[in-house]
Amino acid sequence: MTSYWSKYTESYKLWEKANNLFLNGVLTLSKSPMHIAPGACPVFAERAQGAYFWDSDGNRYIDYPLALGAVVLGHAYNDVDRTVAEQMAKGILYSLSSRRELELAELLCDIIPSAEKVRILKTGSDAMSAAVRVARAYTGREMVAVCGYHGWHDWTVIRTTRNAGVPAALSKLICEFMYNDIHSLQSIFDQHAGKVAAVILEPVGMYAPEHHFLERVSALARKNNALLIFDEIITGFRLSLGGAQSYFSVKPDLSAFGKAMANGYPVSALVGNRDIMNAVENRVFISSTFGGELLSIAAAIRTIDILREKKVTDYILALGQQLKDGLNAALEQQGIDATCEGMPHKTFLVFRDMAGASGKMIETLFRQECLARGVFLGYGHFTCFSHTSEDIQASITIAAEVLRVIRDALDQGNLPSLLKGPIATDVFKRY
């Protein structure tokens, strides 16, 4: 695929190469242009600073994906990078444990209400898989009740359209329930009494909990002697320093943190109840060569210190709300059937079909035109400590201008002709 726009020439030259070298042309599926605006979006970034990045053709963008939510302070954040450089001079991975691991674990236990014992890992998928293993070992049960996305490992993708290569037998062990629908979880316990090891969910995914959903999930899990696992990979360090469990005062048995924990350095953590962890520690195998990699651990300690000292969460939530309110006002003004949803730590646009155009088509055009004007509003919008209120306002102004273009195209019935490439596709669908 090539781009018709000269502004993305270098990106699409590299994209040709990438397609020959990588599965799907990318290392992270949601960074593929196929899922953003095929042929009509940048593909390769060259450098990033603060709340901005520059693509390989030299175009600058205000960044809202922020590396899928991992960057919470800002790109190339001096204070964190200096700490990393200091650690680099002392070695990055030892043949024995390092006291810095203890420092990070103590910090996590200090800020996360349910954290008493910790396993430091690399990715969110690692931490979530470790949580499932601990829960199965502790309860002696194999089934898990799951809601939503939790990474790329077998048990999490079995019920998606990208489940090739995953043993079909596994599907018997995974039951899906719906967020904010306590009956869907109750019916799993009714059908599989005494067999469910854990209930796994993001405490807040696309929507906020309603009708005390989290408390009711917690009560149901306890009543059925299943562990409650919170996936705080996104909520952690963004919704509140202690995660959604702190924000909503609901304590899980185990929880997983990652992404924003180290401002983009790769590190994650499984944390939880000490008695549970102690009961299984000689029977489970959760171990990795790079578990004690010290650049990321040093980055996490410094990042969490800064988050705490500078009250970063309050700041990014206020900006997230400003963005959400501004986008919703602009949508309403143009009469576009779409809404900006989500709690302010992560918002996203939902475009619905209208005037003969599919929601996905309108969304693709919206992304194409916002990117052309220097704003990257991807699937999930995050804010960071380096964004300013002026950045947010400038982005809203640009989004409003794009929505006016979309409104005109819908009125004239020529929206498809404005698309410079095919309609974007979803990374996968659930079933």
Ligand SMILES: Cc1ncc(COP(=O)(O)O)c(C=O)c1O
């Ligand atoms: C809620 C949630 N859980 C788990 C993961 C997996 O994390 P990672 O991509 O670091 O393996 C993600 C990644 O996007 C996520 O959004």
